[in-house]
Amino acid sequence: MTQIDPNTVTGNEHGVIRIYAIDLPADQIPQFTQRQQVSGNDLWPLQDALGVMKNFNKDFIKILDVAALGEIGLAGYLTLGNGVTEADVAPYIDVLTRVQGHIVIVFSSAFRGEAQTLALKRPLRFIAAFCEESAVVTFQPLPDESAKVILPKDLPRKKPKSDAAMSGRVATIALLVMGLLVWLMIKVSG
Secondary structure, eight states: OOOOOEEEOOOOOEEEEEEEEEEEGGHHHHHHHHHEEEETEEEEEEHHHHTOOOHHHHGGGEEEEGGGGGGGHHHHHHHHHHHOOHHHHHGGGGHHHHOOEEEEEEEEEGTTOOOOEOOOOTEEEEEEEEEEEOOOOOOOOOSSSSGGGOTTTTTTOOOOOOOHHHHHHHHHHHHHHHHHHHHHHHHHHO
């Protein structure tokens, strides 16, 4: 398991999932989490509470009521729906099962590849950070023998082009160009 500094976002960060509790009554969640334009100012209390630079991408955050997850719970949501390994979640299982109310899940892509230090403020409270499991690429033999290509051992190799052959090609092109020019001159003068 990789240790993640919850407040430090690196410029090349990928696959980090940060989870924060929103310590507000349910009726105040929409006002806190939605971006608003007020008198020409862009106000977004959630972004301010995270201490994020202004180009925060809302498409990579998720606001959830933990009760809506039902039996799957927050741990199941992370492992089944977001690619976090069970081994990474296991040390936090007690913390994750005690979380109630609304949470915000912030994925690395929300920071648009910009390094920054988060300055968390109330009503947000850090819960945990995890890394998505990277897909491991494995190459397995083809299942059917008919899909395999068998190459002869003594496959003839193509000889590299000789300098004389290349010179001959250049000379041929030069003669064609000169012939075309002579033809054009005859055509124009005639």
